[in-house]
Amino acid sequence: MKPRQTKTIPQKDLFQSQLVDIINLNHPLVRLANIIDWNQLDNELGRHFSTVGAAALPTRLMVGLLYLQHLHNLSDEMVLEQWLESPYYQYFCGETFFQHDFPCHPTSLVKWRKRLGEEGCEWLLTQTIQAGLKLKVIKPASLKRVVVDTTVQEKNITFPTDAKLYNKARQQLTQVAKEQNITLRQTYDKACRELMPKIGRYG
Incomplete structure (x- = not known):
């Protein structure tokens, strides 16, 4: 189902302060959050979701997490851990008060990326560029030339040893x-579960 709407700003709470009262409003993430048209993002990306079933997580939360993840080169797990500790991350993702629980499971980010597909991710990139132009952190002249970075990024890929390939x-x-x-008389599932870790020690 389409994403849930971000919670509206409630009245002042006597027992906790709003994030805007404890953060630096000139922080880059705060300025960027105030520049981005979150309603436009919600309307544009909403077409990637069906109208039936349980409501998806809010667009601002998920887009914010994906942006922060790529901005700081974080894994799905790490960006959520950083979100839990940083009031700036939480404000950027649409929270009003500081939260002490994870906003979602790491697999939710995987599902969102698959749901958006290449087209949705490219559109998000254009919105990021537009926001950068508005903040004047990107110069129009810098968009005339494309710089390709061929740096190899490490991935958590297991080495294909003979034992792993056989298994x-x-x-x-x-x-x-x-x-x-x-x-089959025997599948060797149990035996391989016990032997594979032992074989790995001799690699």
Whole structure:
């Protein structure tokens, strides 16, 4: 279902201060948050969601997390941990009061990226550029030339050892046999779960 709306600003709370009362309003993230047209983002990205089912997480929260993630080169887990500690992150993502619980599960970011697809992500990039132009942190002349960064970023990819390849082939063959209703005398699932960690120690 389409994303939920960001909570409206409530009346003053006697027992807690609003984020705007405790943060520096000249902080770059605060200035950027005030420049971005969040309603436009919500309307534009809302078409990537269906009108049935449970409501998705608020657009400002998810777009804000994705932006912060790429701005500081953070993993899905790390950006949520930083959000939990930073009032500036929380303000940027639409919170009014400081929150002490995670706003979502890391897998929610994965689902959002898949939902937006390449087209949605490219549109988000254009909005980021427009916001940068409004803040005058990006000069129009800098957009006339494209600089390609070929730096290789480390990824958490397991090395394909012989044992891992054999085990993967075994799992795939077992799955095919199951789909074809072929009964195997032994699948070696339990044995491999015990042996694979031991084999890894000798790599």
